[in-house]
């Protein structure tokens with residue numbers, strides 16, 4: 587075979603290749619033409635085999651022509667593959683076997699969960715839910731609760747003042763007064779809500795926090811009723827082994843006043859780091875409503891007695907979920923919030 591006749595074969599195969607490329611429009615067709623021209627038994631390989639029969643002095647030029655054809659074929663076929671991929675991926679039918687895209691679902695904040703649980707427990711004991719303002723007059727936040735201006739007890743709660751005698755309420759006890767003003771006994775309410783204090787944030791203090799106030803007034807209400815209600819709450823919230831203890835304390839709007847503790851839920855009373863070895867966790871204040879408060883709002887203090895209590899919702903949530911820093915509830919880190 588001469589170089590000329592081999593060059594003629596190269597030109598013929600190149601024309602065939604060009605028209606095959608122009609006609610191919612599916613992955614299978616492209617693969618078939620690649621095998622036909624560039625495969626191990628394809629047209630280009632056959633040309634290389636014929637090279638041996640070309641006279642040695644013409645072989646170099648003939649070999650170059652076949653190599654050029656091979657390179658041309660590889661370039662064109664890979665271009666065809668990319669062009670085909672670009673046009674077909676957008677048109678391809680959706681793959682229904684792929685997992686779907688789920689919108690991220692929100693969930694309730696742990697403080698909301700705990701607050702709802704506390705509310706349900708008290709509602710089941712016959713308490714109604716009452717609400718009151720967060721921006722409150724000094725009268726409802728202090729004076730009507732037997733904390734007159736200049737009274738040292740005002741210093742117990744670092745107040746954020748707004749304007750013209752208004753404050754951000756420092757506790758939910760303001761709702762006691764508002765409820766008693768509009769309702770005659772019997773009264774049995776709880777009032778959950780936000781409170782504000784000029785406290786420096788640390789592991790157990792936040793300038794914004796939540797309390798749940800409780801108030802029960804009727805004829806013949808005693809401290810034993812208060813103990814019973816708090817014990818029942820503690821056991822429903824944390825389990826039947828809970829014990830409670832009351833310690834004498836002072837709040838101007840209750841007499842006698844107390845603070846109450848629950849068995850430490852971490853060590854169940856044995857003593858640990860969280861309860862500082864005491865076996866008890868302080869929950870909040872309580873006591874029998876001071877007759878002075880009844881007189882201020884117009885209840886007959888000879889006829890009626892009552893108890894009141896307040897509890898910090900964050901403190902209960904920290905105990906329930908074993909969270910050691912109150913700030914976690916307010917930083918809104920999704921890695922924390924998604925655990926509830």
Ligand code: FA5
Pocket residue numbers: 743756757758759783785790791792793794795796797799837840868869870871872873894895896897898899900901912
């Ligand atoms: C009171 O606020 C009283 N009103 C409670 C009360 C109600 C007593 C009815 C008697 C009768 P105290 O200042 O101790 O009390 O706060 C009650 C609880 O609120 C605390 O035990 C704590 O759990 C929570 N608390 C107070 N300040 C903060 C704060 N800065 N951050 C988080 N929780 C707080």
